[in-house]
Amino acid sequence: MEKAGEHELDKVDSALFSNKLFIMPVHLRVDDVELLEMSTQLGRLVTQWPFLPVVDVATYGLEKVHDAWQDRHSEIWVSEIGLRLTLDREDDSIRIHSHNMGHVCSALYIELRQAFEDFGKSVRETLTNMAPELKKHPYWGPWFRGEVKTPWRDWKEE
Numbered sequence: 001m002e003k004a005g006e007h008e009l010d011k012v013d014s015a016l017f018s019n020k021l022f023i024m025p026v027h028l029r030v031d032d033v034e035l036l037e038m039s040t041q042l043g044r045l046v047t048q049w050p051f052l053p054v055v056d057v058a059t060y061g062l063e064k065v066h067d068a069w070q071d072r073h074s075e076i077w078v079s080e081i082g083l084r085l086t087l088d089r090e091d092d093s094i095r096i097h098s099h100n101m102g103h104v105c106s107a108l109y110i111e112l113r114q115a116f117e118d119f120g121k122s123v124r125e126t127l128t129n130m131a132p133e134l135k136k137h138p139y140w141g142p143w144f145r146g147e148v149k150t151p152w153r154d155w156k157e158e
Contacts, residue, residue, distance in 0.1 A: 009131050014139035014151070018056040022127060025049040026057050030112070033105040035085060035098040052078065055127075058120035059143065059150040065116055066149075068094050069109050121146070 012021070026049055028035040060076070067074035068087035076085040084099045093106045107115075124144055128134050134144045139151050148154040 008133065010133040010136040010138075010141070012137070014137070017053070017140050018060075019053055022054050022123075023051050024054050026052045026054060028061075030096060030107045031105040033098075033103045035096060035101070035103060035105070050078070050083075054123050055140070055143075058116065058123045062113070062116040062120060063150050063153065065094060065109070065112050069113070120149075 009021075064074045064076045064087060068089055072089040074087045076087065077083075078085070082100065086097045086099065088095045088097075089109070090106065092108055092110075094109050094112050095104065095106045097104045124146060128144050135141050137144065142148045143151050
């Protein structure tokens with residue numbers, strides 16, 4: 001990010017955080033299964049990680065893991081790469097199915113939730129170290145300050 005302070009990120013349209021800002025390579029590996037692996041390109045397998053908006057991955061991903069636990073099922077659509085993940089609660093675990101790659105794996109809910117919380121914390125710390133004004137954003141500020149799980153919805157763990 002080049003001279004973040006000059007862009008007045010505390011005044012940027014909130015929708016841009018979910019789909020246009022802070023695009024970085026992201027991978028999701030559970031139990032040695034890569035779930036965001038790229039598919040084929042010109043007949044050969046591409047194994048690079050997709051470039052995704054990390055703020056969206058951190059917040060939306062955590063919310064969907066929580067929803068799978070509460071509602072027994074949720075889905076994550078990664079439209080940037082045309083990928084769909086389904087998350088299903090099974091006892092104390094979440095079963096994850098990457099439809100495009102055909103991969104299936106499971107993780108303990110508590111560990112999966114903690115991984116997304118840790119990822120979100122890392123994203124917050126990295127971005128606010130580079131651009132402290134993010135903490136002042138009217139919509140995203142509470143998330144960048146670590147006060148809420150997502151700007152649109154907060155919940156207490158049971």
